[in-house]
Amino acid sequence: MHGQNAAARIADIEASERITPLDVLELRRLVFRDGVVTGSEAQALFRLNDACPDQCAEWPVFFVEAITDHIVHQARPAGYISAQNADWLIGAVSRSGVVETRTELELLVRVLEVAKFSTERLAAFALAQVKEAVVEGKGALMQGGELVPGVIEKAEVDLLRRILYAFGGDGNIAITRAEAEVLFEINDAVASARNDPSWNDLFVKAIANFVMCASGYQAPTREVALRQESFLDRADANIGGFLARMASTGGRELLAAYRQSVDIDADWEARNQWHDACARRAERCDNVEARWLAERIGKDGRLQENELALVRFIKETSPSIHPELQPLLEKVA
Incomplete structure (x- = not known):
């Protein structure tokens, strides 16, 4: 924003504690008139967002667009979120590590979606916001009181899927250990709850993607591997019954749907992208990740139902398994 008029306008809006459609129209003209959203402009917009609890519907759209552009x-390097810029964004959108508004949460996810590359920490931080809502009942997702702590609903699963998709760009095709850690923590917290069936689908396939990569197997891309299956839309609302059927068939329901959605022969472009990314990742892969996973699954002394489905799924889909995981697979008939 430029000149004293812009500064005075910002001060007026802050003092009013209210952002109107006319304010947004004027701010949009001032911010974008030279095609550059500067650091000082981004900071001013964050101050406005904090100072004005009364916001029109146009404000979140403009705020997310402007900060994402910046x-x-x-910010340098263009298109890439450096560690320094990731730290700045995390500090700007959170208080004590928790994102408190849906506008700021949408900004965080949108940045991940638009950037060519971002640090693992930023993606893990975004996933952690969902975990805060599920486990602690804190954060932006709890606004409106529609979500119940200790249970994972479809809206939360959809957001997790969106974040995982977003971090899949520029070669980040395999699920990372940091992402797997958060997914396991969520799973531990909701293990005995009546969760939406889409959670079991996402958990199994996300961790399977991590395992296959750790084993050196050329698994499909995130977008293909995590694609939501139509059969889950028809699944019984009784989660226990659904998982029992999955377990009784050795995971064949999930396996068949997974194979149908992946259809490697029909996804040549995705396959080629994965081949390149897998080659890069294989250079830095060692036994640490496989050992961590072997210890992480069933760490409470028993396999939870979707962990059992995961192990069976891995056993049936992976042509080669890392030696560290063999003892785990032998527990499953």
Whole structure:
């Protein structure tokens, strides 16, 4: 924003504690008139967002667009979220590690979606916001009181899937250990709850993707591997019954749907992208990840139902398994 008029306008809006559609229209004209959203402009917009609890519907759209433009396209290196810029964004959108508004949460996810590359920490931080809502009942997702702590609903699963997709760009095709850690923590917290069936689908396939990569197997891309299956939309609302059927068939329901969705022969472009990414990742892969996973599954002394489905799924889909995981697979008939 430029000149004293802009500064005075910002001060007026802050003092009113209210952002109107006319304010947004004027701010949009001032911010974007030279095609550059500067650091000082981004900070001013964050101050406005904090100072004005009364916000029109146009404000979140403009705020997310402007800040995303600044951190992804204007901050250096353009298109890439450096560790320093990731730290700045995390500090700007959170208080004591928790994102408190849906606008700021949408900004965080949108930055991940638009950037060509971002640090693992930023993606893990975004996933952790879902965990805070599920486990602690804190954060932006709890606004409106529609979600119940200790249970994972479809809206939360959809957001997790969106974050995992977003971090899949520029070669980040395999699920990372940091992401797997958060997914396991969520799973531990909701193990005995009546969760939406889509959670079991996402958990099994996300961790399977991590395992296959740790084993050196050329698994499909995130987008293909995590694609939501239509059969889950028809699944019984009784989660226990659904998992029992999955377990009784050795995971064949999930396996068949997975194979149908992946259809490697029909996804040549995805397969080629994965081949390149897998080659890069294989250079830095060692026994640490496989050992961590072997210890992480069933760490409470028993296999939870979707962990059992996961192990069976891995056993049936992976042509080669890392030696560290063999003892785990031998527990499953």
